[in-house]
Amino acid sequence: xxxxxxxxxxxxxxxxxxxxxxxxxxxxxxxxxxxxxxxxxxxxxxxxxxxxxxxxxxxxxxxxxxxxxxxxxxxxxxxxxxxxxxxxxxxxxxxxxxxxxxxxxxxxxxxxxxxxxxxxxxxxxxxxxxxxxxxxxxxxxxxxxxxxxxxxxxxxxxxxxxxxxxxxxxxxxxxxxxxxxxxxxxxxxxxxxxxxxxxxxxxxxxxxxxxxxxxxxxxxxxxxxxxxxxxxxxxxxxxxxxxxxxxxx
Numbered sequence: 001x002x003x004x005x006x007x008x009x010x011x012x013x014x015x016x017x018x019x020x021x022x023x024x025x026x027x028x029x030x031x032x033x034x035x036x037x038x039x040x041x042x043x044x045x046x047x048x049x050x051x052x053x054x055x056x057x058x059x060x061x062x063x064x065x066x067x068x069x070x071x072x073x074x075x076x077x078x079x080x081x082x083x084x085x086x087x088x089x090x091x092x093x094x095x096x097x098x099x100x101x102x103x104x105x106x107x108x109x110x111x112x113x114x115x116x117x118x119x120x121x122x123x124x125x126x127x128x129x130x131x132x133x134x135x136x137x138x139x140x141x142x143x144x145x146x147x148x149x150x151x152x153x154x155x156x157x158x159x160x161x162x163x164x165x166x167x168x169x170x171x172x173x174x175x176x177x178x179x180x181x182x183x184x185x186x187x188x189x190x191x192x193x194x195x196x197x198x199x200x201x202x203x204x205x206x207x208x209x210x211x212x213x214x215x216x217x218x219x220x221x222x223x224x225x226x227x228x229x230x231x232x233x234x235x236x237x238x239x240x241x242x243x244x245x246x247x248x249x
Contacts, residue, residue, distance in 0.1 A: 001026045007130035012138045015156075016088025020133065022126040025077040033068035035206055036238050038163075038199040040064065040089035040097065042107065044133075046121040047078030052104040059107035059117060061093065063100035064191055064199065068239055080120060080129055087155055090190045091144035092137060097190025147188035150174045154181065154193060163200030164224035167193045202238050205231060209247050216243050 007020035018039055024047075041062040049056045051072040059079075062069060064086065086097055093110045100110075107113060116136055123129045146152070154170045170193065171181040182192045189196070205223040208214055214222070220231035235243045 005126035005130075007126065007134075010134045010138060013088075013134065013141065016085060016091060016141060017137060018083040018085055018088075020130045021081040021083075022129060023077060023079060023081065027075055029073065029075045031070065031072045033239075034062075034065075034071055035068055036065040036199060037203050038064070038086065038196060040084040040086060040093075042082040042084065042111075043079055044082070044107070044117055044120055045079040046117075048074065048076050050077070055104070057104065057106060059113075060104050061100070061107055061110050062104040063089075063097050063102075064195075065102050066195070066199075066238060067102065069104065080133070082133065085155075085159075086191060086196060087147055087152070087189050088141075090188065091146070092140055094144070095190075096186065098186055099190075101191070148184055150176070151184050151188045154185070155189060155196075158193065158197055158200055162204040162223070163197040163202075165197070167197060198234065199238075201225070202234055205235065205243075206246065209235075209243050212247055219243075 001024075003022075003024040005022040007022070009017035009020065043050070043057075043060050043062075045057075045059045049058055051057070051070075052060065052062065053070050084092060090097060095110045107117075116133075119132055120129045123132055147155070154174065157165050157170060167181065168178055171178045174181065176184075182194070185191065185193045185196070201224050205219055205225070208219045208222065209216070216231060217228045220226075220228045223231070225231040225234065232243060235241070235246060239246060
């Protein structure tokens with residue numbers, strides 16, 4: 001049995017929150033590799049613990065990964081998944097993402113949530129849960145310092161191009177050196193622009209590869225890689241496998 005409910009954040013959270021997803025499942029025990037993506041995952045758990053890379057968690061935050069994370073459960077899942085953009089995560093969690101690179105941590109280690117988890121679990125339906133979470137995140141965002149305007153502009157350019165804008169071109173447009181841009185990104189976003197550009201390109205390529213409609217050479221060109229060999233190297237770096245394995249999976 002699977003139940004999934006999807007919700008969109010309110011206008012005030014645009015750019016910070018990508019989506020909400022509520023889930024309830026009873027199935028056979030499941031084990032799967034979660035691919036890296038340009039988002040930070042927050043799980044509000046209302047049910048049994050999950051395992052991430054062998055460690056058991058209730059509610060947790062999974063930061064930016066440059067490799068797959070292995071998730072496992074014993075057959076029952078019940079909770080709410082929140083996807084944050086890296087700048088949104090930096091503001092809402094208040095923790096530099098580079099300190100959490102390739103790691104998953106308990107929710108209360110980075111977010112003082114008070115009674116929020118209990119309120120979400122006790123809400124009458126998914127719409128009420130999404131509305132309560134939306135109100136809480138909107139309140140927190142008001143008090144969170146915003147990134148430098150130039151960093152916001154650079155991040156928007158990376159997202160709009162899905163990582164295809166060269167970092168050197170972004171720095172030149174801002175009148176900054178690449179080193180200064182990287183330092184400001186780590187401070188305001190939590191990761192370097194080069195890493196985020198690579199992650200955005202990979203995310204785009206993974207979508208196309210899994211769809212299976214295009215030859216890999218066409219995927220490489222559409223996603224900003226020099227050639228198929230470049231795509232192959234990046235997919236191996238992020239997944240440990242060749243693109244053909246990703247397509248088959």
